[in-house]
Amino acid sequence: MTEKIGVYVCHCGSNIAGVVTVAEVSQWAGEELASEGVVISRDYKFMCSSLGQELIQKDIQEMGLTRVVVAACSPHLHEATFRTACKNAGLNPYLCELVSIREQDSWVHTDKEAATQKAKAIISGGVARVAHHESLEPLRVPIHPDTLVVGGGIAGIQAALEIADAGFHVYLVEKEPSIGGHMAQFDKTFPTLDCSACILTPKMVQVGSHPNITLLTWSEVTKVDGYVGSFAVTINKKARYVNTDTCTGCGICWEKCPKKVRDEVFEVGLGNRKAVYTPFPQAVPKYPVIDAPNCTYFIKGTCKACEKFCPTGAINFEQKDEEITIPVGNIILATGYDLFDAKRIPQYGYGRLENVFTSLEFERLSNAAGPTGGNIVLRDGKTVPKAVAIVHCVGSRDQNYNPYCSSICCMQSLKFAHLVHERTGAEVYNFYIDIRTPSKGYEEFYNRLLEEGTNFVRGKVAEISSVARVPEEQGKLVIQVEDTLIGKQRRIPVDMVILSTGIQARHDAKEVAKMFGISCSADNWYIERHPKLDPIATMTDGIYIAGCVQGPKDIPASVAQGAAAAARVLGKIQQKEISLEPVRATVNQEQCSGCRICNDLCPFNAILFHEETMVSEVNPALCQGCGTCVAGCPAGAISGTGFSNDQILSQINGLLLLRITDQEYA
Amino acid sequence: MTTKPKFAMYWAASCGGCEIAVLNIHEKILDVDANFEVVFWPVAMDAKYKDVEAMEDGSILLTLFNGGIRNDENEHIAKLLRQKSKILVAFGSCANEGCIPGLANFTPIQEIVDTAFSTLTTENPDNIRPQTTYAMPEGEIHIPTLYPILKTLDQVVDVDYYMPGCPPESHQIAAVIDLVIQVLQGKAELPPKGAVIGVGLSTVCDDCKRTRNIKKIKQFGRIQLQHSDPELCLLEQGIPCNGPATRQGCGALCPAAGAQCIGCYGPAEGVIDYGARLVAAFASVVDSNNPDEIDQIMDGLVDPAGQFYRFNLAGSLLKGSLTAIRSISK
Known part of the structure; x- marks a missing residue:
């Protein structure tokens, strides 16, 4: 055996030593693994402390160790620590192997003797493996200073502005004609009840006019090549049929356009737009798009009203989709969420019972710029409801649909209750499983609602029905629910039902993840590098996630993530080049x-x-x-x-203590 | 007497196809005779074990050993020939990795014997089983004792070179014999000990002329049950072809003839467990993320053991089933 291997066994306070007899393990490794090249074996209270690291470094320098095995926590936590310690003592960092006797041993066992034996086996595997390690050098690649942000909702807007303000160029890609995302559809934001548009549109304007931001709306990423530092991203700029160089956004075209189209995106089917349109008055950019499948000219070959009336001649029916490829160093994905499809719960009647609304429909209904001018009315467009039911957790916290909590629904339901109460004076019933109001000012908002006289019924709604059993239920929607606080079945007749629909990953989240080379959870949320310590990075270097694409969250959290992702990207840009793990x-x-x-x-x-x-x-x-x-x-x-056959098989043989007990299978 | 170097060939648990393959080198066989003295080759000439036992250690230059180690006689001769030979070659799939006889490693030995002596077509009214020793008036006689499982040659003795194939292709045999003759004449050097000889560096696909695309498999099916495109990669058509995992050497004969590769040349260089590799590879290109559909697709592989371990079971990491490994022959 030519290698001189040092073994270092960590107590991790009582984390390891509480279950594993560390001193015995260390002594065993020194004696029994001497034939495998172990020349020194030590144990220490906290190997990751500077004193612990110095122990290793001293041995490398004085004893000429050629390999190091540290038995401590998971490589996720301290691999970098011990590699750096080795490097500082002159040993190639990749000649150090960290084996886990905490996560894989002491934390998962209670039998001290067996856990101690297992620690020996794990160390034996590490020793056998490390002998086959090779010196490696990290790969160094330059970082392109431009950044791509995908998704023009509040998270993407925040990220783009942070980077652009710091003086670096950003491409912001949005598939809709305008940025703004879901936040642009809301009327009020909880718990402060400030106007969503009032706080969002200034940021949108900043994005639209920022010299460091190239805004690519009505565009989609179609291909991602390259790697951290030098991605090549192909973007399809869908034909707008409007020349943005000459268009002034005056609005004459959509005023004159004779074709009304039901707006299924921004107005969620509650209102109409024209075939040439911007989704809403404060849209950024101000240029409209022509919805070709619905445009009379594209269908019949005649009309061209928009072209005739356009004062600057900006309409161009000949425009084609355009593909561009841009070089960027980092990418932030902020592609947001989809609303849970309430039709999946047939007993709630959405789509069948006229006056059952989804949360997003209610947002438009209550929005002063919405189809009813902010009047909360039934689907007939005029009747003001006298009693309104708000059903929480629709599609969320439900094993049949989404098992997770959508995190925003309680607060949005409370907001809805407040708005209904304030604007219509109707009796409001909130049907909830649990009220979850954990953030700043949220519980206070809940208390305010309690004082406003909103009725809270604790119970999961069984059915929403239009079939009356008693005269008072005639012509009403009846909520059938078990009120779990009084232990009784109740039937509550109302005029309007708002389903507080949960949020879920984008329908195309999986394909998009595959395109960018990142992974999705079972619910199709994008997986962060570490759930606590690195929530905005992904396992793919150079790709970051922000906002609801990572999981349900409210506006403040989305903004925080957008800013955090921007900070990470800026850090990378400042480094100018980065080293990549040589494990390839x-x-x-x-x-x-x-x-x-x-x-x-x-x-x-x-x-x-x-x-x-x-x-x-x-x-x-x-x-x-x-x-x-x-x-x-x-x-x-x-x-x-780092994962050669020799390395893996030696580790297995080591784990099985084959060479030591001289047992052979078969 | 002759001073020609000595040559031996032996068959242990095998079918005899390897011997035929050697004879199939046609007139090259004359070169063997011209350059070697054949001292031991049961299929071709008369010889007794005691003649071999009487030879000096290391006196045979080249021994081609085919067949797996199924009983104590096989093992005895393997050890004997090892002792007497300078160069011992594991010749053919059985000696290398167990081959078809190795498939019996899934079954406990007693069950194998019971099956063999009680088939419908076996006339055995007294239900007799073979005994390894039997007392005759002239004295006790013996037949070899079966082992619980078949072992490969290198699980029993040290092997110098490996020459896979079921059987090895005749042109590869001729090339190896040529090489040895050149070495004898000082014109070439032997490959490093432990090398696999008479093969290519890559896999069967390297020689296969069929068109290949990115693979996505929606359905596996047996070749006889479907019409296959003669130009397109068989695996892409859902025909479980083992070519991607099988060592290059045969010239892709089967795919060229319209049949899938069944893997007789064994694992490619650096592959430790042929079957596991192939399972991982096939599973990697199944085009579905739905567990039920995946099950359905994989059900198209009707004989997984035969598909993935037809030639390689005895030489695999598993070696056989635990019940077989732990079974005891009586």
Whole structure:
């Protein structure tokens, strides 16, 4: 054995030492693993402390250690610490192996003796593995200073402004004709009840006029190539049929357009727009788009009213979709959420019972700029409701639909109750499972609602029906619910029902995630690098997430994430270049037969197939070292740095203590 | 007497196809005779074990050993030939990785014997089972004892070179014999010990002429049940072709003839468990994220053991089923 291996066993206070007899493990490693190259084995209270690190560094320098095994916590936490310690003592950081005897041992076992034996096995595996480690050098790549932000909702707007204000260029891509996102559809924001548009539109205007922001609305990302520092993003700019250089946004075109179209996006079907339109008066940019599938000219070949009346001749029916490719160094995804489809719960009658509304419909109904001018009326457009039911948790906290809490519904329901009460004087009933008001000022808002005289009924609504059982129910919507506080079934007749529909991941979240090379949770929310300590980075370097794309959250949290993602990107830009983990997959060109099994496997799109030579290749800067292709390659032609057959099999043999007990299977 | 170097070939648990493949090198066989003295080759010439036992250690230059180690006789001769040979080659799939006889490693030995002696077509009214020793008036006689599982040659003795294939292709055999002759004449050097010889560096796909695309499989099906496109990669058509995992050497004969590769050349270089590799590869290209649909697609592979371990079970990480490994022959 030529390697000189040092083993360092951490107590982690009582985290490890409370279950594992650390001193015994350390002594055992020094004696029993000496034949494997272990020349020193020590234990220490906190290996990650500077004193603990100095122990290792001193041994490297004085004893000439060539390999280090630290038995402590998960590599997620302290791998970087111990690698740096080794590096500072002159040992290549990748010759250090951190094995977990905390997460994988002391925290999951109570039998002290067995846990101690397991710690020995884990260390034996680490020692066997580390002998096969190689010195590696991190890859260094330059960072392009431009950033792509996808999604022009409040999170994306915030992120774009932070970066642009810091003096760096941002491309902001939005698939709708205007930025603003869901927030632009709301009337009031909880709990302060300030006007959503009043606080949002100044930011939208800033984005529209910022010299460092290239705003690409009515556009979608179609392809992402490259890697952190140098992505090449292809964007499809859908034809607007309006020349934005000459358009002044005067609005004559949509005034003169004879074609009315039901607005299913911004007005959620409650109102109309024209075939040439901006979604709302404060839209940014101010330029309209022509909705070609609904435009009379595109359908029948005649009309052109907009073109005739346009004072600057900005209408151009010949415009085509345009593809552009931009280089960026970092990407922030802020693509937001979809509303839960209330039709999935048939017993609530949405789509069947006229006066059952979704939360977003109510937002438009209560909005002064909305289809009713802010009058809260039934679907007939005139009748003011005398009693209104607000049903919480629609599609959320429900094993049949979305198991998670949508986090905003309680507060939005309270807001709705307040608005209904304030504007109509109607009797308001809130049907809730639990009231969740954890943020600043939220509980106070709840108390205010209690004082306003809103009725709170604790119970999950069973059914909303138009079938009357008694004369008072005639012509009403009847809420059938078990009031769990009084332990009785109740039937409450109302005129209007607002379903506080939950929020869920975008319908195309999965495809978008695949395009950007990041992963989704089971509910299709994008997965952050660490749920607590790194909520806005992803496992793919250079791709960040902000807002509801990461999980349900309210406006303040979305804004905070947008700003946080921007700060991370700015940090990267300032570094000018970054080092990448050298753990990468490589294809042995001679062994590769070009069978193409790996070609579609890479979640980071790092695999390239060369038609001429019929071999596949892994782009080392794109590769994140996940090992999917290594496992998938039937020819064993792809190997992962740090995960060679020798390393893995030695570790398994070590774990099984095969060489020590000399047992062989079969 | 002759001073030609000595050559031996032996068959343990095998079918005899490897011997045929050697003879199938046609007139090259004359080169073998011209350059070697054949001292032991049961299929081709008469010889007794005691003749081999009497030879000096290391006196045979080259031994091609085919067949797996199924009983104590196989093991005895393997060890004997190891002792007497300078170069011992694991020749053919059985000696390398167990091959078809190795598939019996899924079944406990007693069950194998019961099956063999009680089939419908076996006339065995007294339900007799073979005994390894039997007392005859002339004395006790013995037949070899079956082992619980079949082992590969290198699980029993040290092996110098590996030559896979079921059987190895004749042109590859001829090339290897040529090489050894050149080494004898000082014109070439032997490959490093432990090398796999008579093969290519890549896999069967490297020699396959069929068109290949990015693979997405919606359905697996047996080749005889469907009409296959003669130009397109068989695996892409849902025909479970083992080519991507199988060592190059045969020249992609089966896919060229319209049949899927069944993997007789064994795992590619660096692959430790052929079947596991192939399962991972096939699973990687199944085009579905719906667990029920995935089950349905995978059900198209009607014989997973035969598909993934037809040649490789004895040489795999598993080696066989636990019940077989722990079974005891009587």
